Amino acid sequence: MTRASGDGTVGKALQVLEEVAALGRPVRFGEVLAASDFPKPTLYRLIQTLSSQGMLDHDPETNTYTPGTRLVRLAHSAWRQSSLAQVARPHLEALSALTGETIHLAKLDSAQVLYLDKCNAEQPVEMYSDAGKVGPAYCTGVGKAMLAFLPEDEAQSLIEQQSFHRFTDHTLTSAEVLTAELTQIRANGYGFDREEHEPTIICVSVPILSQTLRVLGALSVTSTTQRTNLAGLEQHVGDIQKSAQTIAAEAQRWSFPDQVKQQETRI
Template sequence: MERENMVKSVSRALDIITLVSMKKGGLGVTEIANQIDINKSSVYRILSTLVQYGYVEQDSETGRYKLGYKFLEISSKLLESIDLRAEARPFLQVLENETNEVIHLVVYDQGEVVYIEKLEGNEILRMHSKVGKRAPMHCTSVGKAILAHLPTSVVLDILERKGMPVHTDKTITDKETFQKELIKVKQKGFALDLEENEYGIACIAAPIFDHSGKVIAAVSISGPTMRMTEDRLNQLQSTIVHTGQKISARLGWDRGSGPMSH
């Protein structure tokens, strides 16, 4: 019974959101109650909850309810991720064709990276990554590529909140050593993960910037250490850096003004 009620209140809340969204000036409690045949106290309770979460807001002058800014926030996140995937896809495919290795596209979100695209390459490689999965920043090449372009205070906050857990015996777990590593990453324009996240796997990554020059994502090439030798990683440096720059340019980033110009 409780489950049924819960679903009913969710569907009622969604009905109310739909109604409110259709009227530019917003709607009052009575109007909503009349249109969806729920008593006024229930409508008011649902509206109060939606207001609390930012999905609906009340006009202080008219008392009417209208859509809240939370929807803008959600839709802009969705648009960003969809645009990024669509714009990056052709460049990721070129990388996959050229290298035959696993190609990742990740976005930065709340102190972690989230895989939003993975191209498998032609070689067989067992990796933990999959689209939608989150990964730590301190031991991944994509994470380092992003952290290198964030303010030091933000980096330290992430390390404080998330810690620097050991994934392999090559994971960097000392903050000072890690910060020195990030300085090098920023200077070079790319980051490496030499078995720091998973044994037997090495990765190279470059940051991706949006139109405002803010780092929002990263692209990487991953392969087994037997193929990803020092020589091969050296050869892949300019490839990955240029791929990051091309994707950034598609997002409106101007190389002359962005932090990637070096």
């Protein structure tokens, strides 16, 4: 059930899509060919298929490809019914108002952290600029909070996949140190980011756990060393834990197909 690199043709097609996305700009066939291991005609037809399916957009003027708008439409649907994001929204807003800080909602995507939402007291969210973003698990508050509450074997497997790149002086750069930290987080029920990913950026984070203690995601309150310190953030622990519990309960309820809500098509 883990991400396999090659499930038949579908896996290959998605790999191509990922490669185009990774290039981060409109690319020509030849550029994808150079960046990819597929033989020319195979890649050609995969790109044809993806384009014809709207998963890649083709600009006939520059003869370039970009990830397609069908993805945006599908992601809208994914986000909408990701029980977590849907249900968590009002809680993020409440927490943001209560703490005056930035609130993050994230979940695990393979060994990485995927941010689902962000709520900032001051400036309005720049749409899509944060949701969908990925980050490292070993040096972010939300990442560590989730790793700490995973079953031993799963956590171990994900820890092995971390890069342990040193972003700052405070980055935990080995599996051993991280594991010790995770034990601590598990004991406390919450964790910190002590400027481990970006200088001056600190946060306190809690996991969102289902009734069966499965890790659904994580919440964090982020601030800077100019504004506050770890002790200051620690005061919010009660609030975010309560929110995390409520979100988990609501998400669980939402998952059961008892209410068949019609999708809203108007804007």
